[in-house]
Amino acid sequence: MAxxxxxxxxxxxxxxxxxxxxxEFRLLNYGTIDIPTLWEYLTKKKWKKPKEHIHIYELVSDIVATTPGDFMSYKTVEAFRGKHWFGENGQGEWQELLGTKKN
Incomplete structure (x- = not known):
């Protein structure tokens, strides 16, 4: 367990x-975001290196300063890091798509 x-x-x-x-994000038409997703972004990206003696106002400031661009950039990078773009046979499909698959 993590x-x-x-x-x-x-x-x-x-x-x-x-x-x-x-x-705020929903008002800006980023309707797919929810609290757990935002929390994941904050803990994995914004607060990747936590400070030992942090004040609550610093955390609130980080939340308030988060922009849709910041969040969407993170989600895009995470999507590219995903393991299986093409399912279980991802490697073979990539090779076929790129024309490098040997018959």
């Missing part, structure tokens, strides 16, 4: 800011 992020202890306190940011 180890919990050090800022997980602040999740409940940050919930109003997270909800507000999700609502």
């Amino acid at each position: 180890e919990a992020h050090p800022y997980q202890q602040y999740f409940q306190q940050l919930l109003p800011a997270l909800k507000s940011k999700v609502e």
Whole structure:
């Protein structure tokens, strides 16, 4: 099981800011975002290297400063890192697509 992020202890306190940011994204027509997805972005990208003595206002500031562009860039990179673009036979399909598959 993955180890919990050090800022997980602040999740409940940050919930109003997270909800507000999700609502903002939805108003800007980024309707697929939800709180768990935003939290994942923050913990895996924005707070990748957590500070030892962080203040709650710094975390709120990071949430408020998050832009749709930041989030979408992260999601795009994560999609490219995905293992199976073409399913279980991904390698063979890539080779066939690129014309490098040997018969």
